[in-house]
Amino acid sequence: MRDSSVHPFFGKAVIAPAGHNSSSHCARTHQWDDQALVKKVYNRLKDDGLPVWMDIEGGITGNINDAMAAGVEDAAVICPFMTPEYQASRSCKKELNYAESREVIIVPVMLAENWEASEWLGLITAGLLWVDFRNAERDEENFEMCVKSLEEEIMFNAGHLLTVDEPPREEVDQAETPKICLKKKPGRSFRHALSQLYIHESDEQLIHPTTDSRNSVELSDTRGDQCYWEEIKGSGCKYYRNVVTNRFLGFDSNRNQIHSEASPSVSEEWLLLVDQTDQSHKRAVVIKNKRTGKFLAVQNGRFTGLTSYNGDCKWFLE
Incomplete structure (x- = not known):
């Protein structure tokens, strides 16, 4: 009941x-x-x-x-x-x-x-x-x-607080749209609007002069488990921790490079904003690094940080 x-x-x-x-x-x-x-x-x-x-x-x-x-x-x-x-x-x-x-x-x-x-x-x-x-x-x-x-x-x-009823199994016309099944996803996945690529955590370690704890973050054409990021509330920001590796998404402005780290720091502070220019209703967002103020973008198949917004900065939540 x-x-x-x-x-x-x-x-x-x-x-x-x-x-x-x-x-x-x-x-x-x-x-x-x-x-x-x-x-x-x-x-x-x-x-x-x-x-x-x-x-x-x-x-x-x-x-x-x-x-x-x-x-x-x-x-x-x-x-x-x-x-x-x-x-x-x-x-x-x-x-x-x-x-x-x-x-x-x-x-x-x-x-x-x-x-x-x-x-x-x-x-x-x-x-x-x-x-x-x-x-x-x-x-x-x-x-x-x-x-x-x-x-x-x-x-x-x-989703962890709500009990969702399964759609009733009824005999319906083949042409009708089937009832959707609502389930809680493990985290947010981000698909770039233009390139259609996903933000994907890699196991490859980056060589860095001050730390050896950074891994590379890549772009993937398919959405696997390592494309999901858990959202953690910070002070006026969000941290994004990969649900598989438990590493945090970060941005190095000196190298213009996206990476992951084992623990969060100021380079891992992000603002997730609605892209108000979008009219597609596909959950378009802008991802902005709080420390540098740069927008996370993709150009020529590579991550980059941009100081002003354009279409390269648009992401879809999936």
């Missing part, structure tokens, strides 16, 4: 992980003008097996502050659907501030074109990778890609 007290929370919807002993879930928070889109997303996530809860489905009863607090307290993830109206909402501010104070995982969703979160919302979501829903309603193909991105980001951040 599903434990209805645990789920993720979205704008006004919560995804509840079943079979979890502690109170936790994923929730969506939104401003009421966006209710139709959020409801559509809610229905799709539910159909794909994610345990979801939404206040318009009967979740909010009695005192609204008590109900919002209960929703947050039971959440494993909260997904704010960000717009200027959401930022101006006192209720949304109260809800998301409370979620942050309880260290609930936050997966932001961006709805507004040509706008960036600021004030309290910008502070809470700074450094977080938002999911791009800016053109989700353009057509069904865009909506499907947006939902896929959201599901993958939820599973990446909270």
Whole structure:
């Protein structure tokens, strides 16, 4: 039997992980003008097996502050659907501030074109990778890609907290798209948008004048186990540790060289940002070294660091 007290929370919807002993879930928070889109997303996530809860489905009863607090307290993830109206909402501010104070995982969703979160919302979501829903309603193909991105980001951040239902086995027409099976990936893999190559950890040791602990990092045309990187939160940055070798992705600006090291240092501090110029909804990102400010790029089949952004700096999360 599903434990209805645990789920993720979205704008006004919560995804509840079943079979979890502690109170936790994923929730969506939104401003009421966006209710139709959020409801559509809610229905799709539910159909794909994610345990979801939404206040318009009967979740909010009695005192609204008590109900919002209960929703947050039971959440494993909260997904704010960000717009200027959401930022101006006192209720949304109260809800998301409370979620942050309880260290609930936050997966932001961006709805507004040509706008960036600021004030309290910008502070809470700074450094977080938002999911791009800016053109989700353009057509069904865009909506499907947006939902896929959201599901993958939820599973990446909270897959270990959520019990996902297997899609029902039904007799369907051969032409119909089969139900997807949501599973938590071991880490993030990065595919370069132009070359289609993956960031791959190598076992080859680099000769370095001050250290012998560096290994080379290469580009691979196939995604193997050593192409997955675990994301570890740092101070205003992320560290990326290979899931197989447990070594950290780093950048040597003097040699313009990507490498891996056994333990993290300032050269292994990265910023992962949404590529706001991309319109493909393929989870396009920019990887920036925090220490040098250089963008991780690929040119002529080789890694390089660039001081300004261009198309060589675009990566897809897979």
